[in-house]
Amino acid sequence: MKKLLFLCLVALTFNLKAQNYPNILNYSLNGTPVYGVKIKTNLPFTAGTQMPTISIVGYSYIKSLTINLTLSYYVYATDFNDASTNYFLYQTASSSGGDAPRIFLSAENGKVVIFIDDEVYHQRFTVSAYADGMSEQASWFTGWTAVDEAISGIKTVQVPYDNAFRGNVRFAANGIWNADGNVGIGTDIPQEKLSVNGKIRAKEIKVEAANWPDYVFKPEYQLNTLPELELISKLMDICQRCLQRLR
Template sequence: MKKSLLFIIVLLIAQNIFSQTGGRRFFNKSFYVNNVTLLELTDDLGQSLNTNNIYKVQLVVTGTGTKTGAEYLVWNDVTTASWQIRAVTLSGNSSNHPLLIVENNIVKVYTKHTSKYTVLAFVEEIISNEDDVEPSIFGSSFQWQRDGLFLSYEGNVGIGTTAPTTNKLDVKGTIHSQEVKVDMLGWSDFVFKKEYNLPTLEQVEKHIVEKGHLENIPSEEEVLKNGINLGEMNSKLLQKIEELTLYAIEQQKNTEKLMKIIEEQNKRLEVLEKGK
């Protein structure tokens, strides 16, 4: 009975040791740094970080009176043999906020403040014993990064769809917004330039009869198949509005000319009537 109990205790101890050395381990360090004093992030024994492992590093600055804090993923890229860092969460990236940087292929701790502050580093080390493991083993924290009030993501995002393969954001459903702003590379005011060749109304009519839609405007078939680009479509619609404006101005000028002709003819008729 005693031997069995002793065996169980030894087994539990062995399992506990394995969980600490064969999977994850934790350590913390202290750094006294500023914008010119950058110190290497080493392990608990003062050795350089292990290129076979991945590190989750949480930083905080003491004695600042402001909110500080940061979380990074640190790993070595076997392809380039260089250390990589990814900021998962930053309370800020200026003044006395704690930061990591890779300098001369060394991961260093620092702040952007001229005064030195104590930065505490709480490190979780994933002991993968494999030099080409991607840090995605941490899940979504590998992808989403928060910098103060800003949240960013390097991949494609799908809402209502699991396959956003083409666009940075794919939404299957309705988007409700107070305002949508689209950056443009050009606009349609070229219609008002002297060198613009305004189609005649006869040419417009011919295109409609032959194609069934306005020139440079996608057909119903194209829209139903491919959708529309809001910025591009607004520019094309504005082009047609500006062309219509030019047609209207020209029609107005012609109308005024006709009115003058009619007015002159009426005056002549009045003279002729009085001479009878």
């Protein structure tokens, strides 16, 4: 009985570890890539087979910025009996580091490819993943490579970034974006949507107390006719000339 329990615990531990795949790929280049970094995975571009969370953590030397990216996607199909209809669905990325390069997903030779559009001198990162619940196979998370190649696959999509914060986000030198949506620059107690304790430099500032022109998009809004617009333009031109003469 004890032996059976021990074997069950060993099997459970192995199964839990199999869901997490650390350090699948360690990348470093003592130079600058021509195209970017193409990560060739062994994840099949097959609909409904995986829903991975992939992390890319490292450093971009020439930018002096850290890399901390989290990427996720799902492969779906308009017709699960026709592999040509497969496509990437719900692809998304977030960054908690200093660098947020453009990321693309593509399918090459039936496998998922992650392309980092970043030509950075002396870049290093490690790639890890978590996947469970979609009959993923451990062999899919081995043998990944990183090469300096352009994208040449199909169904290529750019992965949008989506970061969210709750509570207060504090800036250096006494600033805040608080939980109420108010921004303070030079102050951490903003009383309005934007409070600035200091000088502001801008090319143009437009102030409107009310009647923001959202109403022009309503179906019942009546647009001016072309003759009316022409008349208004002529009147404005006359007014401008009068003001110039008065100066």
